[in-house]
Amino acid sequence: MEKSIKTIWKDGFLDSNSIVVPKLNNLYNQKSIHIIDKILRMGKINLMYVGALVLAFLLVPILFGALNLGIQLFLLMLPQLLLGLKHGKLIAKIDKNVDSYQYIKSFNNHLEHSISEFVLLNRFFYPLLFLVLIIQGRFTGDGEALISYIIANNPDTYLVLGVPIILILGVVFITVLLAVFGGLLYKLDVNIVYGRVLRKLKEIIADMEELRR
């Protein structure tokens, strides 16, 4: 006998087994997994990018005949890669046999620890990178030309190892600035790349904490 869709609907849902309310104890499990997977994926891509950059910092100057500069830049970049690899391994060791809240909290704590170590590293990285480039530039034709120009315009300037003191002070000033703001530059970089997912991670943790109350 033919039935109307309304009859099928009503009769079907008369059976109380048709409406089984899912348990809410797994709230945020999927969300936690998704966000952590996303951050880990982004981290891997970022690490590959840093690896490529380390190689480029070594090879590109060598291709242009600047072996010393290549080695210095390589040594400067290498800690970024090593620190990234170290934290990648540590994150993989986080205990997954706990509930999703504990896991996401451990992950977040580790991420914050990792960012604080990178901030510290970059307080040295940016000023050192600047100094390496300046010292290398000092011995180029343009560097010599700049020094000659300053001396010609300020004949009474005080020289340190043949470099006008004003130039040295300028370099020191910028180096100090980079040391102070190197961490901020790194945080800015992190914010551009990871800002959205990190905010999402914080939101999820906040929601989970509210749910646990």
Next chain:
Amino acid sequence: MSNDFYTSSILPHAGIIIKICRAYTDSQEDFEDYYQEVCLQIWKSKDKFRGDSKWSTWIYRLTLNICLTLIKKKKNNRQHYTSDYEVQVEATEENRSFSDESLNQLYEAIKKLSEVDRAVILLYLEEKRNKEIAEIIGTSANNIGVRINRIKERLKTLLDGKID
């Protein structure tokens, strides 16, 4: 989310939430995810409810919006480009969520409708008046009447004449 809020404000409407979530998911796992997401969003958005409509109407609207958003996200994630009007759903064992076989067949047919048509027919089956359906979907009551007739014809074809 407090147990009180869940018990007093969500649970009485769990039936319609479940029925809607079932219509937009193909597996038990997805269904539970959608249900949980709906409950969470109701809890998180409860302060935005201004009483302009009935609490139940607000819940229907929220549930539909969340299901439509999640289904879009899922499509984007899988880069699965299917027509809005012909979402093909495999009739797997997992899809057979209800003990009543006619109801399962009806659900399979509903899942083949466009996302908006699914929303309209679910509300129609829940005895909502055209005006209320129109309010939830965001269209005119006349449009809903015409649309329901068209959907019923389509379901009749999909169910191969097993219904009136």
